[in-house]
Amino acid sequence: LTPPEIALHSLLHAGSLTIGTAESCTGGLVAARLTSISGSSKYVQGGIVAYSNQAKADLLGVSTEILQKLGAVSEECAIAMAEGARVALKADVAVSTTGIAGPTGATERKPIGLVYVAVATSRGTQGRELHLTGDRRAITEAAAETALEALLTTVRGELAERTET
């Protein structure tokens, strides 16, 4: 199986689309995997690791309403992070992650392993809820893998759309 960052490189190395990331629970893993590929600077604009709520608000424009009423671990926050990253990084497509990697930080309604991933394009944003298992490392690595796969699926769709029109 081809890792998604390599499949993305094959699709994007000519510079047809640019990408960016907004990461909370994965803490930079998604950006690190994307930029592990030589030549990725052609299409990776950059990423924002928004670990604190302040960074989510200041750098990604996540609203106080989302952060206070729904919390940073919510699909709405993931969607706002991805949309904010598109704007801040001037990227065509942006992916976000937010969740509870554990072992601390769980609440009654938000257990360890609850992660939201979202991908934003000019045509809209799709969020997804994940329930991951394992230790902190397993959860963050699975969240990064899922985020990269979601990014790849969306990039394929965007490129297909462009070919059709």
Add this chain to the structure above:
Amino acid sequence: LTPPEIALHSLLHAGSLTIGTAESCTGGLVAARLTSISGSSKYVQGGIVAYSNQAKADLLGVSTEILQKLGAVSEECAIAMAEGARVALKADVAVSTTGIAGPTGATERKPIGLVYVAVATSRGTQGRELHLTGDRRAITEAAAETALEALLTTVRGELAERTET
């Protein structure tokens, strides 16, 4: 030997100082290592992976003069990135990396493995030039390790300063 991110956690878990990152060639590795520690959200504000020059200018405030005259791979750029990250992330201490991880991207005056690391505090910013060897992965991992060690040294100094005054 204790990894620097664990030593940083021991020093900072009580929340006395906050930290942030601005990464180019390490692409998120420094932030990923800092946030691999449970409880790091107490002191990691976040990070900016500024892979493109546009991201370096827009998110970190690196001047056009630095980017055009000295280039993104320069000590001046590393210093501006660290200082920009402190402001953007509202962090007490910020570390930056910029360099040529290879295998492409080298020029006559800037060989593969040339990396600059800088650490900014309210009292000033220190830059350092590194000459690293190995493949892309070895260079980025060594750059991340050096950045984390530099951050740890600076944090120790800051905490000592605070104790003295």
